[in-house]
Amino acid sequence: MWSQTVLAIAVSVAFPHRLSISRIDAVAPLTAKIGDTLTATGEGIGQGNVDAAYLADGIHDLKVTIVEQTNTTITFTVESALRPGRYALVIRTTGSNPQLIETVVKIKLGLTTR
Numbered sequence: 001m002w003s004q005t006v007l008a009i010a011v012s013v014a015f016p017h018r019l020s021i022s023r024i025d026a027v028a029p030l031t032a033k034i035g036d037t038l039t040a041t042g043e044g045i046g047q048g049n050v051d052a053a054y055l056a057d058g059i060h061d062l063k064v065t066i067v068e069q070t071n072t073t074i075t076f077t078v079e080s081a082l083r084p085g086r087y088a089l090v091i092r093t094t095g096s097n098p099q100l101i102e103t104v105v106k107i108k109l110g111l112t113t114r
Contacts, residue, residue, distance in 0.1 A: 022049045022093050024074075024103040031108045032078050037067065038107065039075045040089055046071035051094045055087040055107065084109050 024042040032038055040053075047069050053076055054061050062082055068075040074091070089103045 022091060022101060024089055024091060024101070024105065027089055027103065027105045027107055030105070031110060033110050034078050034080045034082065036078050037075060038078065039073055040091075040103070041073050043072060045069070045074050045091065049094055050074065050091045051098070052092040054090040054092070054100075055082060055109075056090050056102065057085050057087050061090070078109060082109055 022042070022044040024040045024045065026042075027038055027040045029036075029038065044050075049071075050069070053064050053066055053074055055064055055078070056062075060083065062079055064076040064079060066074055066076050086106045086108055088106055091101050091103075093099045093101065
């Protein structure tokens with residue numbers, strides 16, 4: 001218990017402007033087609049903490065269009081410029097030192113359009 005308290009104090013001292021850590025826990029659905037809308041759920045992912053999202057496969061990165069965003073969800077559409085394959089959702093945090101955070105959840109993008 002005391003280690004969690006020490007960690008919370010360390011985070012608040014090191015990052016006083018950001019007391020919550022942005023993270024994605026899940027993306028649904030995990031299989032999508034071009035034109036589909038997906039929703040990522042997590043914590044600390046509102047507009048004050050996250051200003052952009054990307055789908056990345058290690059070679060190609062494409063910024064997605066965020067259509068709705070709250071502190072616990074980001075809803076976005078799959079763009080036509082993406083090739084079929086497995087992609088990770090990457091979020092970019094706000095602030096003077098923005099970070100790119102890649103999710104461990106992979107999204108499978110299929111060939112056909114909606």
